[in-house]
Amino acid sequence: MSGQSPTLTGDVRVDGPAPALLRAALDAADEAVLLCAAADDTILLVNKAAARLVPGLTPGAPCPLPGLNDATAAGTDTFTDDYAGRRLAGRRRALDAGHYAWYLRDRTEEVNRAAALAAERARASFLAEAGRRLSASLHLGRCLRTTVELAVAHLADAAVVVLPPENRRSSWIRLSGGSPAAEGSLPQSRLAEVPGLVEVLSGFPPIPSRWLDAAQAPAWLGLDRIGGLLVTPLPGNAAPAGALILARRDGGFRPDDEMLARIFAARAGAAIAAAALYREQVDTTAILQADLLPPELVQPDGVELVGSYQAAHDALRIGGDFYDVFAPSHPGGDTVLALGDVCGTGPEAAVLTGKVRQTLRALHLVDARPTEMLQVLNQALLDSGGRRRFVTLVVGALRRAEHGRVHLTLATGGHPPPLILRGDGTVEEVPVSGTLIGAVPDTVVRPAEVELAPGELCLLFSDGLTEARGGPTGTEQYGEERLRSALATCRGLPTTATVERIRQLVSDWVHGGVRDDIAMLAVRSPVRTALSLRDGGQSSFALNSRRVRQRS
Amino acid sequence: MTVVAPTPPLDPAVADRFLRLVGDGDEYAAVEVINALADSGVPPQRIMLELIGPTQSRVGELWAANEWTVAREHAATATSERALAALAGRFVVRPSRGRITVACVDGEWHALPVRILAEMLRLDGWRVDFLGPSVPGPHLVTHLHQTGPDAVALSCMIATRLPRAHAAITACRSAGVPVIAGGRGFGPGGRYAQLLGADAWAAGAEEAVRRLASAWPPPARDPQVHAYLGNDEYTHVVRHRPDLIAAAMRALAERYPALTRYDDRQMDSTSEDMGHIVDFLASALYVDEPRIFTDFIEWTASVLQARNVPAPALRAGLEMVRAQLRDYPRAADLLRAGLARLEPAG
Numbered sequence: 001m002s003g004q005s006p007t008l009t010g011d012v013r014v015d016g017p018a019p020a021l022l023r024a025a026l027d028a029a030d031e032a033v034l035l036c037a038a039a040d041d042t043i044l045l046v047n048k049a050a051a052r053l054v055p056g057l058t059p060g061a062p063c064p065l066p067g068l069n070d071a072t073a074a075g076t077d078t079f080t081d082d083y084a085g086r087r088l089a090g091r092r093r094a095l096d097a098g099h100y101a102w103y104l105r106d107r108t109e110e111v112n113r114a115a116a117l118a119a120e121r122a123r124a125s126f127l128a129e130a131g132r133r134l135s136a137s138l139h140l141g142r143c144l145r146t147t148v149e150l151a152v153a154h155l156a157d158a159a160v161v162v163l164p165p166e167n168r169r170s171s172w173i174r175l176s177g178g179s180p181a182a183e184g185s186l187p188q189s190r191l192a193e194v195p196g197l198v199e200v201l202s203g204f205p206p207i208p209s210r211w212l213d214a215a216q217a218p219a220w221l222g223l224d225r226i227g228g229l230l231v232t233p234l235p236g237n238a239a240p241a242g243a244l245i246l247a248r249r250d251g252g253f254r255p256d257d258e259m260l261a262r263i264f265a266a267r268a269g270a271a272i273a274a275a276a277l278y279r280e281q282v283d284t285t286a287i288l289q290a291d292l293l294p295p296e297l298v299q300p301d302g303v304e305l306v307g308s309y310q311a312a313h314d315a316l317r318i319g320g321d322f323y324d325v326f327a328p329s330h331p332g333g334d335t336v337l338a339l340g341d342v343c344g345t346g347p348e349a350a351v352l353t354g355k356v357r358q359t360l361r362a363l364h365l366v367d368a369r370p371t372e373m374l375q376v377l378n379q380a381l382l383d384s385g386g387r388r389r390f391v392t393l394v395v396g397a398l399r400r401a402e403h404g405r406v407h408l409t410l411a412t413g414g415h416p417p418p419l420i421l422r423g424d425g426t427v428e429e430v431p432v433s434g435t436l437i438g439a440v441p442d443t444v445v446r447p448a449e450v451e452l453a454p455g456e457l458c459l460l461f462s463d464g465l466t467e468a469r470g471g472p473t474g475t476e477q478y479g480e481e482r483l484r485s486a487l488a489t490c491r492g493l494p495t496t497a498t499v500e501r502i503r504q505l506v507s508d509w510v511h512g513g514v515r516d517d518i519a520m521l522a523v524r525s526p527v528r529t530a531l532s533l534r535d536g537g538q539s540s541f542a543l544n545s546r547r548v549r550q551r552s
Numbered sequence: 553m554t555v556v557a558p559t560p561p562l563d564p565a566v567a568d569r570f571l572r573l574v575g576d577g578d579e580y581a582a583v584e585v586i587n588a589l590a591d592s593g594v595p596p597q598r599i600m601l602e603l604i605g606p607t608q609s610r611v612g613e614l615w616a617a618n619e620w621t622v623a624r625e626h627a628a629t630a631t632s633e634r635a636l637a638a639l640a641g642r643f644v645v646r647p648s649r650g651r652i653t654v655a656c657v658d659g660e661w662h663a664l665p666v667r668i669l670a671e672m673l674r675l676d677g678w679r680v681d682f683l684g685p686s687v688p689g690p691h692l693v694t695h696l697h698q699t700g701p702d703a704v705a706l707s708c709m710i711a712t713r714l715p716r717a718h719a720a721i722t723a724c725r726s727a728g729v730p731v732i733a734g735g736r737g738f739g740p741g742g743r744y745a746q747l748l749g750a751d752a753w754a755a756g757a758e759e760a761v762r763r764l765a766s767a768w769p770p771p772a773r774d775p776q777v778h779a780y781l782g783n784d785e786y787t788h789v790v791r792h793r794p795d796l797i798a799a800a801m802r803a804l805a806e807r808y809p810a811l812t813r814y815d816d817r818q819m820d821s822t823s824e825d826m827g828h829i830v831d832f833l834a835s836a837l838y839v840d841e842p843r844i845f846t847d848f849i850e851w852t853a854s855v856l857q858a859r860n861v862p863a864p865a866l867r868a869g870l871e872m873v874r875a876q877l878r879d880y881p882r883a884a885d886l887l888r889a890g891l892a893r894l895e896p897a898g
Contacts, residue, residue: 133772136728139700146728282698472797472823485817489623494577497630500685501623504661507686511659511827 032104034063039098041072053106054083068102080107087111123260126154130264134271143275147234147244147268148175155261156246158223161234161272162191163242164201176222176247186220193218196231200243206232206262209253221247228252232261234269241273291357292318292350294519298327300335302400304495304524308503312345312464312516320349321462321519324357326364336364336373339460339521340393340415352389360395370395370411371445374437378413381438391437394418394460398523404454406525411447413437416466419484420450421457421498425491427484430458457498457524459487464518465502470510478509495524562594562602571607574635575620577627583638596639596675600668601758604636608664618858629664636664640671648677650702652764653729655683655692657717657737662709665735669705669757676761689720696727703764704729706750708737711844712831718748718781718838725749725775730768734760744839749778785880786837789830797826800872807868828852829869836886849890867894 023045026033032050034057036043046057056064063069067081068090077092090104133146144161151159158176165188175181191197195216196207214229228248234241244265246253253261294309311319323339338360342349359380363373373395381391392415401407410418414436420428434445452458461483468478486505490498499522506518566585573582589599611628614620620628654670656663663685670682681699683692696704704724708717714737724731733742733750734757742753751770754760789796801823805811814822828848836845853866874887 132774133728136726137700138697138727142700142728278697471820472801472827473794475794481816482820489621490626491623492577493623493627494579494630496633497626500630500661501626504686507659507661 032106034102034104035095036100036102037098038094038100044099050104053086053088053104119256122154126150126260127263127267130267134267138275138278140272140275140279143268143271144173145175145181147272148173148181150264150268151175151244151246151261152177155257155264156230157249158221158247160221160245160247161242161268162194162197162201162245164240165191170201174220174222179222182222190218194221194231194245195229197243197245200231200233201240203233203240208255209258214247214252217247221245223247223249225249230258230261232258232265234265234272236269236273237277241269241276244268289318289347289350292322292354294322295324297325298335300327300398300400302404302526303335303398303406304522304526305337306495306499306522306524308499308518308520310464310503310518318347318350318353319345319517320353321464321517322353322357323460323519323521324360325521326361329365329367333367334397334399334409336360336370337396337398337460337521337523338393339462339519340391341462341464341517341519343390345517352391356391356393370397370409371447374411374413374434374445375443378437378441378443382441388438390414390439392463393437394432396458396460396523401451404525406452406523408450408452408458408523409447410450411445413443413445414439416461416463416480418458418460419487420452421459421487421490423453423455423491425488427487452523452525454525455492455527457490457495457522459498459502460521460523462517462519464516465506465520468506468510468516468518474511478506482509495522498522498524562589562598567603567607570603570635571610571628574607574611574628574631575614575624577631579631579634582631582635586635586639587642590639590642596643597672597758599639600636600671601756604632604639605665605668605757608632616855616858618855632664633667636667636671640674643675645675645677647679649679649765651679651681651699652703652705653681653683653692653695653699653701654705655687655707656685657706657708657713657720658688659686659713659716660708660710660735660737661685662707662735665709665757666705666707669707669734669760672757672761673705673764676765678764689716689723692720693723693727696724696729701729702769704731705760705764706731706733707735708733709735711737711739711744711835711839711848712828713737714744714748714835714844715782715838721749722775722779725751725773728772730770730772732760732763739841739843744841744844747778747781747839749775781840782838783840783882785882786834788880789834789837789877789883793827793830793834796830796873796876797823799876800826800829800869803872803875804868825852825866826869826873829873833873833883833886837882840882842886842889845886846889846893849893853894863894867891870894 027048029047030049032053033047034043034050035045043057043059043061043063046059050057054065065081065083065088067079071079071092078090080087080089086106087108088104089107090102092100092102094100130150133150134143137143137146147161148159152175158174160172160174163171168188169185170188170191171183171185173181173183191201195212200206209228209230212229212231214226217226217229226247227250230246230253232244232246234244244261246261294307297305297307299305305325307323309321309323320342321340324337326336328335338357340353340356342352342356356377359377360373363376368376377391381389392413394410394412394415397409399407410430410432412432412434414434417432418430420430422428430448430450432446432448435443437443450458466478466480466483469475470478483502486502490501493501499520502520566589570582570585573585586599589603590596608629611620611625615622615625652673654666654673656666667682670680674680681695681701683695706717706720708714717737721731721733730751732752732754733745734754738745738753742755745753752763754763811822832845832848836842849866853863856863856866870887870891874884877883877887
């Protein structure tokens with residue numbers, strides 16, 4: 001091949017009819033060709049494709065393409081130019097000593113396709129980010145903030161979400177580029193200041209951006225000037241969850257932008273509606289469970305009372321265990337404390353604990369003794385019909401005795417007996433017994449009287465504590481023996497520290513989350529004098545050797 | 553954050569006295585010390601950072617050195633908490649920043665440093681929800697959905713909680729709330745915090761307050777990027793924890809017949825120690841960081857030494873666990889490195 005080419009080229013150049021034939025060949029080509037004189041850069045020949053592409057091109061006349069002229073002047077061999085709405089690209093080839101040619105291409109389609117692809121990618125990644133971030137939180141405030149943040153990052157210079165009016169006021173959140181998000185509310189009457197907003201919040205179809213007069217937009221949208229305005233509904237649960245107002249300083253919103261804003265608003269609306277629904281339910285639940293939560297304990301003079309409650313349920317903080325303390329109903333009366341366990345866990349059990357606590361409170365008001373309380377409660381549960389629910393509980397009546405001592409009358413109904421930590425570090429079980437409450441008509445209750453000297457502590461607890469499974473095998477119960485040993489190490493501790501320490505030991509034992517409700521209520525007769533050993537005194541703490549030492 | 557004017561350091565005698573008072577559980581006298589300082593114009597931040605915080609560190613050291621019983625350590629902590637609450641009660645600050653949730657990771661009970669952080673943040677104008685020690689992940693996340701805070705400050709003091717800290721961090725960030733991590737558990741310089749996906753880490757309360765006052769929130773990143781750690785060896789060790797402990801106990805009893813004469817409490821303690829070996833091993837495998845394990849071995853050796861427990865006991869424990877993990881090269885390497893730390897110095 002290479003050997004024949006020069007010969008062939010030579011033949012064509014010297015043949016007689018060649019110029020016309022060459023011209024025809026050039027005009028038949030798809031590529032636009034300009035033949036120019038190297039000496040003065042004048043255009044000698046324009047083929048048909050070039051004349052079609054750039055109608056102003058004529059041999060001998062100045063070239064209308066500024067990009068090409070610049071390239072010629074600079075002596076470069078390529079250029080791109082926008083001419084009559086087309087993107088042109090050209091490259092120069094030297095032909096012989098006196099001539100060169102520009103070969104031009106129309107790259108408009110190619111450029112448009114690339115731009116469309118880039119735009120599509122940006123849209124997809126924006127919507128993916130929006131989906132991820134909007135679905136993250138169930139908190140209404142965060143959903144609203146995320147919505148305006150995403151809108152300002154991708155769609156507009158300022159974004160405002162306006163919620164449907166409640167009690168004739170609408171809450172809003174606004175973000176305009178650069179400044180932090182602002183929140184507030186405005187009277188329903190002022191919603192009409194933003195063109196199209198009332199319609200959108202009332203559930204009418206949105207008005208296209210080009211029909212909205214941006215000049216009418218109020219200053220509270222947060223932009224000094226507004227070139228384009230778009231008001232889009234945030235679709236909710238069969239009613240608008242709100243409206244998204246987008247504003248641009250310069251230029252308006254094209255139909256493409258409107259469509260993207262609407263797709264985004266659909267996602268934001270779903271997230272906002274879900275968050276609003278969640279908030280409604282949380283508020284309702286909070287009201288319903290307020291009486292079921294562990295109470296703030298009354299603190300009678302001369303007694304330390306500390307309660308602790310861990311609910312097994314993942315999200316709610318209520319369950320089947322409960323404790324309560326009732327202040328004396330009249331001067332000189334007893335303080336009553338109760339700790340119990342309803343069979344089952346979760347909200348269903350919690351509702352019953354609420355009834356039990358209410359019953360006990362009423363019985364306390366009529367000065368019932370612990371034994372009577374259990375018997376009446378038993379009767380009440382048996383008479384309530386419906387599904388049989390059992391309760392185990394400890395009830396105690398507490399009053400101060402002489403010499404800083406605390407006297408307790410304790411009665412149980414099928415509940416683990418309370419433990420007492422004595423001043424010498426021994427741990428005793430309170431000798432009480434009684435049958436399960438709510439099971440049989442005749443209950444047997446054997447109450448016990450207990451006195452706590454200063455520093456001594458009585459611990460009421462639910463079986464979630466002793467039955468917590470864990471340890472080295474992962475299945476062994478914590479057990480009463482371990483609880484007694486643990487309690488014995490708490491001698492001299494403030495009551496809060498004792499309760500916290502037991503909680504911690506059980507948590508370490510189960511090694512991975514408590515799976516049952518655990519309630520504790522500790523009563524302690526306070527140490528009357530400060531234990532502080534001023535310089536050099538003897539510590540009140542026994543220097544008990546650590547377990548590890550015993551082992552060696 | 554509030555600029556605290558530089559003033560001379562607190563009198564060391566005050567610190568000694570405060571330590572003595574909390575060690576005796578003398579709440580009233582301890583609160584008096586705090587009140588006297590506050591009355592004399594010492595800013596509350598300084599009282600927390602230079603008195604209450606360091607005192608708590610000394611309490612920990614006294615326990616580790618076997619000078620204080622664990623009960624006394626608990627009493628001291630409870631007293632310090634009361635003193636801190638009394639100090640905090642003296643100052644009412646109007647919230648001027650965002651809302652923040654402060655919590656200890658599930659299973660983590662060292663709450664005092666985080667209480668100090670909570671109070672420091674409150675003084676700095678944050679609206680603080682302090683959820684307390686050992687907060688289960690689901691409770692934390694429910695709280696986030698209900699309150700929508702701007703940040704979660706999560707504390708982890710012990711490296712065995714790192715897998716749970718990781719789950720909590722991922723869950724918080726998936727709920728759209730950035731996390732600042734703190735506490736020794738995240739390793740020297742907080743090096744594991746980033747690995748676990750935390751948005752920031754702070755060495756102490758002061759640094760955390762500063763970090764949260766500037767450049768917050770951090771840019772939102774995809775929480776799934778750091779969502780998975782661990783490997784098959786970690787999974788094996790965790791799933792076979794009971795077997796590993798039981799087999800190690802059996803082997804230990806064969807080698808040391810004295811073990812069979814242990815009472816229940818001593819047996820519990822010994823298997824608890826075996827449990828710690830397995831847990832730190834698992835954590836080191838999870839984060840892929842040998843130091844978690846070797847640091848634990850060195851620390852345990854020093855604690856045991858203070859209690860006159862002979863080093864061979866720990867060595868035997870490591871060997872027993874290693875014997876069962878021969879087919880797991882990373883775990884075996886870690887145990888070998890741990891054993892090497894027990895070589896007598898010199």
